[in-house]
Amino acid sequence: MRFVTYNTMPPGGVFFYQLGADYVSAPSRLQICAKVKALHLKHGVPCHPDPWEMIMDHMCQRLPSGYCTEPVENGVKMYTVADIKANTQKLFGKMVADPTSIRDRLSVCVGCKLNKRSLCPTCTGLLPWILSGSKRAKVSADDFVSVCAADAVFISALVSVEQEGKAPDTCSDNCWRRHG
Ligand code: SF4
Numbered sequence: 514m515r516f517v518t519y520n521t522m523p524p525g526g527v528f529f530y531q532l533g534a535d536y537v538s539a540p541s542r543l544q545i546c547a548k549v550k551a552l553h554l555k556h557g558v559p560c561h562p563d564p565w566e567m568i569m570d571h572m573c574q575r576l577p578s579g580y581c582t583e584p585v586e587n588g589v590k591m592y593t594v595a596d597i598k599a600n601t602q603k604l605f606g607k608m609v610a611d612p613t614s615i616r617d618r619l620s621v622c623v624g625c626k627l628n629k630r631s632l633c634p635t636c637t638g639l640l641p642w643i644l645s646g647s648k649r650a651k652v653s654a655d656d657f658v659s660v661c662a663a664d665a666v667f668i669s670a671l672v673s674v675e676q677e678g679k680a681p682d683t684c685s686d687n688c689w690r691r692h693g
């Protein structure tokens with residue numbers, strides 16, 4: 514499974530990779546390869562002699578059709594910023610949850626396997642947009658959450674509303690939305 518051409522650029526112009534909960538991204542092949550080597554070293558996990566092979570394999574599980582030479586079966590759907598903004602915007606204007614609940618929820622999301630930065634590699638730097646839309650104070654754990662893979666919504670906004678709606682079946686078993 515490989516990119517269709519040597520010069521294939523992914524959507525948003527960002528190469529990305531994830532090992533465990535650690536996510537890295539970079540705008541160039543050289544930079545992402547260096548980051549992936551360092552990530553494997555940090556985790557004590559052997560790295561392929563050519564990290565680019567691992568990066569392509571990882572990304573091709575997550576990229577839309579057309580970027581890789583082989584269609585991906587059971588690949589992970591990837592979203593655009595526009596998709597996720599549209600889902601998130603539905604939460605704006607709702608009653609704000611109390612700060613303790615927000616922190617408690619974030620602490621669950623931080624360790625959740627469905628907290629996925631790789632779902633939307635271009636979804637970075639959007640916290641100010643969420644904060645202005647959801648009208649709440651920033652809390653530190655925001656930096657460690659990204660998009661919830663259960664329903665493709667920014668976690669920072671999701672945790673902020675008092676009535677977040679019915680938990681999707683795709684939520685993790687320990688999701689605070691199941692036990693709220
Ligand atoms: S499934 Fe629940 S706990 Fe996990 S990231 Fe989504 S909202 Fe957070």
